[in-house]
Amino acid sequence: MTSDIRKLPTGFGRLWSAQTISSLGDGVTHAALVDRWDRRRTMWVTDAARAVLIGIPAAAAVLDILSIPLLAAVAFLLGLGGLLFDTAATAYLPDLLRRDPALLESANAASFMLSALLVRTLPAMPRPVPEAGDSLLRQARAGASYVFRDRLLLGLALRPAVGNVAFLAVETVLALFAHDRLGTGTALTCTAAVEGLAILGLAAAPNPYVAGLPLALCGAGMGATMVLGPSLRQAIVPAHLMGRVASASRMPAMCAAPVGAFLGGWPATTHDIRTPLYAAAVLLLSMTAVTASMTSNRRVEAARRAAAAAADRPDHQTPEKPAEASAADVS
Structure with a gap:
């Protein structure tokens, strides 16, 4: 089949x-x-x-x-x-997340217990025969020596080790840095602009080594956006509308994915591989310009205040329409 x-x-x-x-x-x-x-x-x-x-x-x-x-x-x-x-x-x-933090801690403990029970049900496998006369420390040293003496294995081990230091150091503070220094709205605009400029740099890169820098910048921008965007939506959307709003927000992205795949492959086939990169950069930068005022700091703060005021009402009833920010919307 x-x-x-x-x-x-x-x-x-x-x-x-x-x-x-x-x-x-x-x-x-x-x-x-x-x-x-x-x-x-x-x-x-x-x-x-x-x-x-x-x-x-x-x-x-x-x-x-x-x-x-x-x-x-x-x-x-x-x-x-x-x-x-x-x-x-x-x-x-x-x-x-609004509940007692002890609930999350209990859930984590329960998940580990469930994992332990599931692992316990796996079939037992024969254990390797221990080398006679070798202590535990000597066996551990033999495994480490095997890795450090083989340049291929050492290279495979060093890449994720150094990568984790660099990437996690950046990812841990990137979204908070953008929020604290720029404000959520401006940070969203800047990350979108970084992505567009990075794709433009990728299209113009003369060799793969130079192309690595814009790819890294694009990844950093996407990482910050993926933290800031959903967090903001969860903070301002009423609880009774959260499912519908999340799905309605997700649908345009789902519909656009196959369109992007087609529009990327077609010019690459008919022209050259850089053409869709230039087109994507223009599209991203245009989108950034159009949505900059829609996600400005002032509009974000107005939405946060409206959500906080609605949560403080005794009946906890929230309006079906989102709060509109001032017409003079400058980030």
Whole structure:
């Protein structure tokens, strides 16, 4: 069956389309349902259903009835389950974090206990025969010596070690630095501009070594955006609308992904590989200019104040429409 799918160029495309069509076609409706349902129950029921769905292709293969339409149907249902779970989790997280911190600590402890129980159920494997006469320290030293004496293994070990020092040092403070020095709105605008300029630098790079710098800048900008954007949305959106707002915010990105893949591959084929990079840079910088006033510091602070005022009301009723900032919107 796998070989048959590989022989069909459209086989994997059909499966991918089936998995994503649920979120592209009806994401907002699913989000409205999630906001009506109990979010915790939605997550565990969805995961249980997906566990059953994953077993269907295996059973179909045993019965010799596996087919592309069956796989497409399973992929569609898995995509639907993923949409429901992600939307419910996004909406549930802010409520969970507002509770007693002891709850999160207890949840972490319970997760480790569950992991221990699951690992305990794994089949036992024969242990390696210990080398006679060797102490534990000598055996540990032998393993370390094996790595440090082999330049290939040493290189493989040094890359993630140094990378973790650099990347985690940057990621730990990047979003907070941007927020504290620039303000959330200006930080979002700057990170978007950095991404556009980095792609422009990548397009103009004369060699792969120079191209590494703009790629690193683009990654830093994306990392900061992925922290600031969702955090701001969770802070200003009413709890009863969180699922629908998260899904509605996610849908344009989901719909745009295949368009970007097509528009990137087409000019690269008809012209050259740098053309889509220049086009992407122009698109990103244009988007930054258009949305700069929409996400300015003043508008962000106005939305935060409105959300805080709504949370302080005795009935905790929040308006269905977002608060509008002043017309004179300057970051």
